[in-house]
Amino acid sequence: MVTKTIDKTSRMPAYAQMADILRASISQGQHPPGSRLPAESALAKAYGVSAMTARQAVSVLEEEGLVRRVQGSGTYVRKVGVAASNFGLESLGSVFADQDNLQVRIVKASVKKTPGVEKEVLGLQPNQPVIVVERIILHQGEPFTLHISYTNFDPTSPTVESMLDTVVLTGLIFQEGYSNFKRGALRLMPALLDAREAKLLGMPEGEPVFKLEHLFYDFDNRPTAFGWFLVSHEKMPLLSKVGVWDE
Amino acid sequence: MVTKTIDKTSRMPAYAQMADILRASISQGQHPPGSRLPAESALAKAYGVSAMTARQAVSVLEEEGLVRRVQGSGTYVRKVGVAASNFGLESLGSVFADQDNLQVRIVKASVKKTPGVEKEVLGLQPNQPVIVVERIILHQGEPFTLHISYTNFDPTSPTVESMLDTVVLTGLIFQEGYSNFKRGALRLMPALLDAREAKLLGMPEGEPVFKLEHLFYDFDNRPTAFGWFLVSHEKMPLLSKVGVWDE
DNA sequence: AAGTGGTCTAGACCACAAA
DNA sequence: TTGTGGTCTAGACCACTTG
Numbered sequence: 034m035v036t037k038t039i040d041k042t043s044r045m046p047a048y049a050q051m052a053d054i055l056r057a058s059i060s061q062g063q064h065p066p067g068s069r070l071p072a073e074s075a076l077a078k079a080y081g082v083s084a085m086t087a088r089q090a091v092s093v094l095e096e097e098g099l100v101r102r103v104q105g106s107g108t109y110v111r112k113v114g115v116a117a118s119n120f121g122l123e124s125l126g127s128v129f130a131d132q133d134n135l136q137v138r139i140v141k142a143s144v145k146k147t148p149g150v151e152k153e154v155l156g157l158q159p160n161q162p163v164i165v166v167e168r169i170i171l172h173q174g175e176p177f178t179l180h181i182s183y184t185n186f187d188p189t190s191p192t193v194e195s196m197l198d199t200v201v202l203t204g205l206i207f208q209e210g211y212s213n214f215k216r217g218a219l220r221l222m223p224a225l226l227d228a229r230e231a232k233l234l235g236m237p238e239g240e241p242v243f244k245l246e247h248l249f250y251d252f253d254n255r256p257t258a259f260g261w262f263l264v265s266h267e268k269m270p271l272l273s274k275v276g277v278w279d280e
Numbered sequence: 281m282v283t284k285t286i287d288k289t290s291r292m293p294a295y296a297q298m299a300d301i302l303r304a305s306i307s308q309g310q311h312p313p314g315s316r317l318p319a320e321s322a323l324a325k326a327y328g329v330s331a332m333t334a335r336q337a338v339s340v341l342e343e344e345g346l347v348r349r350v351q352g353s354g355t356y357v358r359k360v361g362v363a364a365s366n367f368g369l370e371s372l373g374s375v376f377a378d379q380d381n382l383q384v385r386i387v388k389a390s391v392k393k394t395p396g397v398e399k400e401v402l403g404l405q406p407n408q409p410v411i412v413v414e415r416i417i418l419h420q421g422e423p424f425t426l427h428i429s430y431t432n433f434d435p436t437s438p439t440v441e442s443m444l445d446t447v448v449l450t451g452l453i454f455q456e457g458y459s460n461f462k463r464g465a466l467r468l469m470p471a472l473l474d475a476r477e478a479k480l481l482g483m484p485e486g487e488p489v490f491k492l493e494h495l496f497y498d499f500d501n502r503p504t505a506f507g508w509f510l511v512s513h514e515k516m517p518l519l520s521k522v523g524v525w526d527e
Numbered sequence: 528a529a530g531t532g533g534t535c536t537a538g539a540c541c542a543c544a545a546a
Numbered sequence: 547t548t549g550t551g552g553t554c555t556a557g558a559c560c561a562c563t564t565g
Contacts, residue, residue: 046553046554047554048553048554066461072530072531072532074531074532082555083554084556085553085556086553086554086555088532088533089553089554091532102532102533103562104531104532104533104562104563105530105532105533105561105562105564106532106564107530107532107563112461113462113463113464114461114464115464115509116370116376118368118464119366119367119368119369120366120368121366122362122364122366125362126363126364214313214359214360215307215360215523216360216524216525217360217361217521218520219365219520220517220518220519221367221513221518222488222513222518223471224470225488241472242470245362249360252309266470270467271467271468272465272467272468273465273467274466275463275464275466276461276463276464277463291561293533293534293535294534294535295534295535319549319550321549321550330535330537330538331536331537331538332536332537333536335551338551349552351550351551352542352543352549352550354549354551
């Protein structure tokens with residue numbers, strides 16, 4: 034039954050070794066998709082660890098999406114399918130983290146007083162002014178993304194300058210700086226570049242790109258920063274893996 | 281310091297109650313972004329639980345992306361930013377799970393013998409035949425997605441019929457049926473509908489849509505099912521929340 | 528009723544970071 | 547050196563599923 038054992042003198046934690054063993058056994062077909070894994074208590078006994086340690090090992094596989102726990106019933110090997118996938122924005126984060134190679138070019142900065150959907154989203158009256166800022170963010174000298182943002186023009190909050198440079202840029206984009214947001218909602222969509230956007234990004238007009246819309250709320254629960262990023266899928270690849278990849 | 285206490289007679293686990301309390305205190309600004317949470321041992325003492333239970337409470341917040349643990353240093357409240365977001369395909373999964381309201385219409389099914397990129401992806405020789413299948417999947421009578429798939433035409437594996445209907449549909453798309461895949465890689469992209477695709481989906485030509493590309497491997501590590509889904513972002517919304525949303 | 532995962536304790540020791 | 551998170555034990559009892 035037990036093909037490999039756990040080396041307790043190793044620097045690798047017992048639960049991690051055990052997770053590796055279980056993952057490999059799933060990968061080799063000992064536990065086909067849909068089948069039930071041995072009970073945690075049985076695993077603990079088989080590998081000579083405590084129940085909590087065996088449980089932790091199974092938790093690793095659960096977090097990887099490889100198994101599903103059902104209380105009172107057992108732990109089952111998940112089937113691999115498209116719906117199990119999950120897309121993170123690490124590629125965006127890694128670009129924003131590389132601050133030495135980033136430049137920001139303000140394309141447009143103005144105060145808009147006419148009505149628009151952005152005022153609805155920000156919970157403002159149609160006549161209340163908002164600050165509109167459009168930026169090109171360049172990475173290693175190349176245009177990376179076009180960012181349009183709408184912010185409430187509020188004389189009681191920090192100055193316009195700091196709104197532009199500190200809150201929106203440092204807080205919203207770069208996670209390392211000062212942040213004033215309690216929460217945010219994001220939506221990812223496909224979009225087309227119009228002539229102006231294409232020129233700014235140095236891409237062909239009509240090119241399909243990602244549009245990443247955001248709405249951030251401050252600690253008073255007021256919607257504060259609405260806007261979106263336009264970015265090529267080549268510069269922000271969205272990849273996901275499901276099933277067993279390491280053995 | 282401790283504003284709320286844990287009701288040990290409640291059906292809600294102590295760690296979950298404690299996680300709620302901590303989340304609320306972050307939400308109310310007691311622990312601003314970037315600040316350090318009290319040590320787990322301190323939390324355990326303050327709330328009258330064991331160290332393991334306090335640890336589990338903090339783990340809940342960590343999995344929610346609200347805090348970051350640093351060994352030897354402490355647990356810190358994360359700043360809210362775009363890069364923290366994560367997009368899952370639950371909306372796709374829920375449609376595929378609703379099998380009573382699904383219909384599948386085969387648009388095209390043929391064997392292709394001429395070279396093409398799909399053969400490279402599947403690891404085949406240019407002259408080896410592949411099965412091409414195009415399907416419209418309808419949900420509640422409305423076209424939901426267009427699926428194009430390429431599969432190795434292998435006489436030693438189950439018949440063409442079963443490849444078409446069992447493996448690709450049941451296994452790859454609906455996670456409940458039989459599954460023969462060990463792993464899969466997925467890529468999400470923006471795309472444009474051409475005239476034919478638009479007609480099949482009942483959408484305007486040139487509409488931007490999501491293209492979800494997949495490559496699934498069998499238990500012999502052979503690439504087996506390559507293809508993609510075209511689906512409107514309205515029928516498959518990709519939403520993500522960051523920061524504190526429940527208090 | 529038996530078996531499963533889920534929670535919890537009260538300790539112990541280790542690995543790492545910061546002063 | 548001190549304090550932090552990370553691992554681990556050997557039990558206990560509970561909640562739930564299944565026969």
